[in-house]
Amino acid sequence: MTDLLLAPSILAADFANLQRDVELINRSKADWFHVDVMDGVFVPNISFGFPVMDAVHRYATKPLDVHLMIVQPERYVDAFAKAGAAAITVHYEACTHLHRTLTQIREAGCRAGVALNMQTPVELLTDLTDSFDQVLIMTINPGFGGQKLLPLSIPKIQKMRRLLTEAGSSALIGVDGGVDLKTIGSVLAAGTDYAVAGTAVFGASDPLQAIEQLKKRPTPPMA
Ligand code: DX5
Ligand code: ZN
Numbered sequence: 001m002t003d004l005l006l007a008p009s010i011l012a013a014d015f016a017n018l019q020r021d022v023e024l025i026n027r028s029k030a031d032w033f034h035v036d037v038m039d040g041v042f043v044p045n046i047s048f049g050f051p052v053m054d055a056v057h058r059y060a061t062k063p064l065d066v067h068l069m070i071v072q073p074e075r076y077v078d079a080f081a082k083a084g085a086a087a088i089t090v091h092y093e094a095c096t097h098l099h100r101t102l103t104q105i106r107e108a109g110c111r112a113g114v115a116l117n118m119q120t121p122v123e124l125l126t127d128l129t130d131s132f133d134q135v136l137i138m139t140i141n142p143g144f145g146g147q148k149l150l151p152l153s154i155p156k157i158q159k160m161r162r163l164l165t166e167a168g169s170s171a172l173i174g175v176d177g178g179v180d181l182k183t184i185g186s187v188l189a190a191g192t193d194y195a196v197a198g199t200a201v202f203g204a205s206d207p208l209q210a211i212e213q214l215k216k217r218p219t220p221p222m223a
Pocket of ligand 1: 011067145
């Protein structure tokens with residue numbers, strides 16, 4: 001069994017001490033930086049854009065996993081690739097031509113990711129399993145950090161796992177929202193490969209220890 005990949009979300013970092021927080025993740029056992037970009041249209045919040053992306057890229061020594069919570073993400077894919085993204089995830093709900101956008105991401109030299117909001121069934125990706133490298137199951141309604149994981153998202157992870165296995169796809173399954181030491185056991189048991197965690201990392205008194213504990217693969221809850 002391979003280790004869970006952990007992607008701390010910069011959204012929960014201290015922006016007045018961004019270099020310090022990026023360097024903390026560099027020193028940690030975390031695998032990727034998760035970079036949440038929100039436009040105030042696709043989600044009811046605005047986070048940050050290129051100045052913060054550039055600052056993170058300047059100091060980060062681990063891959064940048066960019067999560068675009070924006071409308072018409074195809075307009076910004078190339079710019080985020082140029083700004084140092086290793087992976088770019090766009091929302092199914094924001095893409096009229098999802099296949100075209102995923103192809104654009106790969107052509108820009110990045111891993112292509114697709115995120116699914118709560119209401120979007122995993123089956124809608126059946127015909128595109130060769131076209132993405134990772135799929136992000138939202139375990140909250142996106143827009144804000146610090147929310148509670150919605151349990152109705154757990155069966156979706158299992159369904160996604162079955163769908164990818166049947167298709168012979170090696171795409172990774174990620175989860176985003178409300179991941180902490182209490183919830184990580186259930187998302188892992190459901191078949192998650194990578195987990196995003198904001199508050200559980202940066203809100204902890206010892207973020208390095210929190211990262212280690214989250215990556216430990218706690219015993220799955222009893223069925
Ligand atoms: C929310 C973002 C998440 C968020 C997770 O819309 O996509 O990545 O930062 O934050 P926590 O871990 O605090 O739920
Ligand atoms: Zn995210």
